[in-house]
Amino acid sequence: MSVFDERMALLKKIQQTDFVVVEWTLYTDTHPDDEDALDQWREAIKDAAAARKQYENKFGPISLKSTPSKQALEVGWRWNQAPWPWQL
Amino acid sequence: MWVYEKKLLYPVEVTTCNPMLARYIMEQYGGADGELAAALRYMNQRYTVPDKVIGLLTDISTEEFSHLEMLATMIYKLTKDASPEQLEKAGLGAHFVNHGHSLFYENAGGVPFTATYIQSKGDPIADLYEDIAAEEKARATYQWLIDISDDPGINDSLRFLRERENIHSLRFREAVEMLKDERDRKKVF
Numbered sequence: 001m002s003v004f005d006e007r008m009a010l011l012k013k014i015q016q017t018d019f020v021v022v023e024w025t026l027y028t029d030t031h032p033d034d035e036d037a038l039d040q041w042r043e044a045i046k047d048a049a050a051a052r053k054q055y056e057n058k059f060g061p062i063s064l065k066s067t068p069s070k071q072a073l074e075v076g077w078r079w080n081q082a083p084w085p086w087q088l
Numbered sequence: 089m090w091v092y093e094k095k096l097l098y099p100v101e102v103t104t105c106n107p108m109l110a111r112y113i114m115e116q117y118g119g120a121d122g123e124l125a126a127a128l129r130y131m132n133q134r135y136t137v138p139d140k141v142i143g144l145l146t147d148i149s150t151e152e153f154s155h156l157e158m159l160a161t162m163i164y165k166l167t168k169d170a171s172p173e174q175l176e177k178a179g180l181g182a183h184f185v186n187h188g189h190s191l192f193y194e195n196a197g198g199v200p201f202t203a204t205y206i207q208s209k210g211d212p213i214a215d216l217y218e219d220i221a222a223e224e225k226a227r228a229t230y231q232w233l234i235d236i237s238d239d240p241g242i243n244d245s246l247r248f249l250r251e252r253e254n255i256h257s258l259r260f261r262e263a264v265e266m267l268k269d270e271r272d273r274k275k276v277f
Contacts, residue, residue, distance in 0.1 A: 014095060022097075022151060026255065029144040030262035063093050085096045086161040 008088070010055040014062065017048040090150070097154035098248045101241035102165035107178035109237055110166035111196055116233065116249075117159045118193035118201040121225035127152035129206040129222060137212045140270070141263045145219075148256050155249055162242055163191055212267055220260045227253035 001009070024041035031037055052062055057071045061079055068077040116122045130149035134142050167175065167189060175184045182198060193201035209215050230250035234243055 011095060012099065015098060018095075019097070022147075023255070025147050026144065026151075026259050029141075029147060030259050030266060032140075062095055063091055065091050079094075085094060085157065086100075086164050 007055075007059055010051075010058070011088075013051045014048070014055055017044070017051040020044040021048050096158055096161060097151070098158060098245060100158050100161040100165065100245045102162065103239045103241045105166060105169045105174070106239060107167045107170040107175050107180055109239060109242065110163045111178055111180055111183075112233060112236060113159055113162050113166070113196075113242075114194055115196040116226065116229055117156065117163060117191070117195075119195035119199075119229070120205040121222060121229055122195070122201075123152050123156040123159060123226070124193055124201055125205045126222055126226065127156060128203070129208070130219065132206070133208050133215045133219075136208075136210050137215065138267060138270070140266055141212065141216070144259055144263050148259065151252070151256075155252065158245060158249065160191055162245065166242075213264065216260050216264045216267070220257050220264070223253045223257035223260065227257070 021041070021044045024037060024044050028034065028037050028041050052066065053069065056062060056066055057069055058075060060072070060075070060077060060081060061068070064079060118124055127149050130145045130152065134145035134149070137145060167180070170178070170180075170189075172181075172184055175181060183192065183194075186192075195201075207215075207218055209218070227250055230246050230253065234246050234250065237243055237246065
């Protein structure tokens, strides 16, 4: 797999796991007493964080609030660096 | 406050340079029922709605900004390689002499965005009904865009956005019911 393909695959994984969080967040906004949904929402946040870490270890921060791992720091943790989302 | 995330909500893949399609998509970028209008409408209404629905307005508004970024990406990718002649043929000659290849908040007819597209009534039921209508109008616009577009990459992203309007409409309708339940309970006392 090329570096570009790997980047796109890991990015897609973040988009998928983050979307689950978005969807459960809206659902729990209007179903605040649904304990099962709240559990799934909390699980989804963990999955999304794991996917994010995988991408960020190789390709740098998705968010300024991300904490760099040792591996990520070795690669070089830079924010102001292309490609930006609309350039991919 | 907000923190930028260096990713799109959903992938945007453009098959070919197509400034005419970009122009049509501007309806959802800077038009009356577009994503900018939606994002600004909810973000502004949330200060004066009951606590129960503040989270929903905040979260949907935030999502609308990510939709706006997807549309900007579509317009950018569809026009970046277009010559002035191609832009002119697509009806973007006037856009080009004013804005070059940059984006602008305007509708498909070139009318600039205006805050008069949106309302805030200080009445939560009135505001939420406007929000439901806004989602349904946006859903309809996405359908017309899908019908007129023959770019498979763009259509995939537009279908995603159309489905999001359905979900937002559903959540707003649930929010109305939450407020009605509360109002009816108060009557019992």
